[in-house]
Amino acid sequence: MNALARGKLITFEGGEGAGKSTHAKRLAKFLEGRGLDVTRTREPGGSEGAEEIRRLLVEGAPGRWTPLTETFLYAAARADHVARLVEPALAAGRWVISDRFTDSTLAYQGYGHGLDAATIETVNALAAGGLMPDLTVLLDLPVDEGLARAGKRADDGPLAGREDRYERMDRAFHQRLRDGFRAIAAADTARCVVIDATRPVDDVAAAIAAAVTERLLDP
Numbered sequence: 001m002n003a004l005a006r007g008k009l010i011t012f013e014g015g016e017g018a019g020k021s022t023h024a025k026r027l028a029k030f031l032e033g034r035g036l037d038v039t040r041t042r043e044p045g046g047s048e049g050a051e052e053i054r055r056l057l058v059e060g061a062p063g064r065w066t067p068l069t070e071t072f073l074y075a076a077a078r079a080d081h082v083a084r085l086v087e088p089a090l091a092a093g094r095w096v097i098s099d100r101f102t103d104s105t106l107a108y109q110g111y112g113h114g115l116d117a118a119t120i121e122t123v124n125a126l127a128a129g130g131l132m133p134d135l136t137v138l139l140d141l142p143v144d145e146g147l148a149r150a151g152k153r154a155d156d157g158p159l160a161g162r163e164d165r166y167e168r169m170d171r172a173f174h175q176r177l178r179d180g181f182r183a184i185a186a187a188d189t190a191r192c193v194v195i196d197a198t199r200p201v202d203d204v205a206a207a208i209a210a211a212v213t214e215r216l217l218d219p
């Protein structure tokens with residue numbers, strides 16, 4: 001009855017300044033070049049309500065929320081984003097590229113802030129309605145390199161300079177994040193691909209395009 005194939009969800013994950021926004025854009029161009037309809041989005045945010053919640057999360061003092069409150073704020077934003085933007089786009093056959101998704105909650109609130117993984121996984125599953133990415137690209141980069149890059153981030157809207165709440169957390173937090181992302185990817189190699197993000201931008205983009213081609217386009 002309905003011949004329209006459901007789209008695929010690709011997520012970019014990694015620490016501050018790893019290149020997520022840069023490569024979300026590059027991958028969107030690559031997929032459009034293959035004739036696909038692409039929706040590029042981000043978390044926290046991506047829908048009108050979720051963008052309002054984003055401000056509560058990425059601006060202000062590093063310690064303004066408890067880890068549990070923060071997890072619920074991410075979940076509230078994600079529930080809106082998935083219901084209003086991601087699911088309708090996938091159902092319409094569009095490929096969705098999200099700059100961060102559920103793994104960031106496990107990495108930041110779990111590995112970073114010490115909230116237990118089972119709680120986060122439960123909340124994540126509820127918020128995303130069980131939706132899982134078809135492919136997750138982890139951009140892996142040493143902490144100091146990421147923080148040095150983050151000041152020059154690619155999504156430089158008028159408020160981007162104020163979105164520094166996580167950058168201002170201590171170095172040990174960022175190291176736990178990196179280790180956490182790597183552990184998440186290692187535990188689910190069917191979904192996740194780890195890309196060495198220290199390499200030049202064009203090399204990273206080519207590695208991502210190759211992974212997407214091999215896993216989703218011409219499997």
Ligand SMILES: Nc1ncnc2c1ncn2[C@@H]1O[C@H](COP(=O)(O)OP(=O)(O)OP(=O)(O)O)[C@@H](O)[C@H]1O
Pocket residue numbers: 014015016017018019020021022023149150152153154155197198199200201202204
């Ligand atoms: N492979 C690379 N080599 C050198 N510089 C890079 C590379 N990838 C991205 N950059 C630069 O690093 C900065 C941060 O990149 P980008 O904003 O894409 O990272 P991000 O992961 O989205 O960061 P944030 O977590 O802060 O949003 C930008 O100035 C970008 O041009």
Ligand SMILES: [Mg+2]
Pocket residue numbers: 020021022099153154155
């Ligand atoms: Mg970014």
